[in-house]
Amino acid sequence: MSETSISTSSAPLENSGRWALYARAFGGLVLRDTRVLLREFVPFIMRTIVQPLLFVFVFTYLFPKIGQGFSGGPGGSNFATILVPGLVAVSILFQGITGVASPLALELGATREIEDRVMAPLPVAAVAIEKVVFSAVQSVIAAFAAFPLIYFIPATPVSVNVHSWPLLVEVVLLASLTAGSLGLILGTIIKPQQIGILFGILVTPLIFLGCVYYPWATLDSVRWVQIIALLNPLVYMSEGLRAALTPEIPHMPEWAFLGALFVLLVVLTVIGVRNFVRRVVS
């Protein structure tokens, strides 16, 4: 405590100095989140894989073994193949909500522990952006953790072939960032005690109506569901991954899911950041 700072200059920073200041602060936030994630890594992986694991185990391993289940889907593909992109998409979305929305609701509400990060020397909006970016990193990890289970467990062979790696990367990144921005909005809106309700009334419907267990194209026989489903971000994540991983199954055109994910990402991020700033600056 003995060191006395000598600089008394109050001159505004050069632009380069300012960006360096912001970048270091942003890096500090990422470091903090990384440390917390690594400490909680096993629980993080557990909560990521339990759902797809059970799903794949019951529907694509147990059901065929006990003579139940779903026969081939469109284009001669089996249910296991239809599930691959859907369950990866669920892992990505689920991570965005559990990784951002729940902790953020607590940090903004009961404990106000976001305060020290808000007081870091960078624009408040950047603190919110960091949440989205770091959540996307977690979503990518979640997708990679879920994939092997979905691929290897089914009793029937799964046909995955990636035609275009750039498309896969594009879809995974866009989907992960969009999931993070959705988590940001939810985290700024809900109260900590409402987290349970969030899963019951929002996450579950999103998943069941998110074209996870069926391709969007097959919904044309129930037209109104097909149209309403377009409001669900998960639909574009599932369909995008379907195009990238299992292209032989009918899927939306590339421009549709990429465009929709991009628009959703921008809109959700703008609203989420605005909400966040309003919560911490009155």
Place this chain on the structure above:
Amino acid sequence: MGWSSSSASVLSGSDPRTAAIEIRGLSKVYAGSRGVRAVDGIDLEVREGEVFGLLGPNGAGKTTTVGMCTTQVRPTLGKVLVGGIDVVMDPALVKRRIGMVTQFNTLDRSCTAYENLYFHCRFFGMSRRESRERSGQLLEDFKLTGRAGATPYELSGGMAQRLQVARAIAHRPKVLFLDEPTAGLDPQSRIALWEIVRQMREKEGLTVLLTTYYIEEADQLCERVAIIDHGKILVCDTPSNLKKGLKAGTVVELRLEGESEGLPDALDGLAGVLSAEPMEEGVRVFASHSGGLLPRIVETAQGYGLRDISVTDPTLETVFIDLTGRDLRE
């Protein structure tokens, strides 16, 4: 009111120190609360290296004022400069120069005590090594080394507050804001925190803006005190000048069994009594001195069921009562 000097003349005094915080015409109206002015046009100047107290009851506008100085509340009107930098125009740069501690425990629950300091240093651009050294040193200075690995849940209230002060100064700010820092602390921890503030000021030349509703805290710790009520600064001076500014040399409080009606007027008539006003369960008398007066006061109050009498020197509380007619804690 017997104020010899207005706050403006005190501010323009001969002290050569420059302003660490300049507040000009600052107001805050919260939307949706029927246009309540939480802060109503205040002007203040806190000098470099000074411990400055903002004393007032709950809801007086202290926290809102600090919020505006620390970029967390947007002013409706007016301006705040910290080290010459406008808090609205350049909040990120202001944050680098300030530290803040509130009465709430905002420690990062997902991190240990050490990590709370370490990551704070990293937010402010320190290198890994520098952050490590600074965090270790602070833990030692604040007698928390033994709890380095503890999470905030495992720290006592006093320890958590010490850690928050350590965190607030970890990036070597110029100005430290303490918003009711000892609210909810036990007396021992409160005194320990006062000692820390004194040391930081002496060793690091830190400017401290402290808000409080503890008379003692303002009196003992602060070089200058501004009294705030209903969003307005009533006076601003050193504690001793504020007390000297009172004509009263003595405050006599009478507790009564019965109604006090008529008694204040009767007491007002006594020589040496400056004023007498009703208070809860009695009457408060401001007197120029107590010599010889006390028997006459007792005699006058006899018929009103006098139950208890206390004689004190004026405190900052007296100053507040004199200005507002209310107790600080009402």
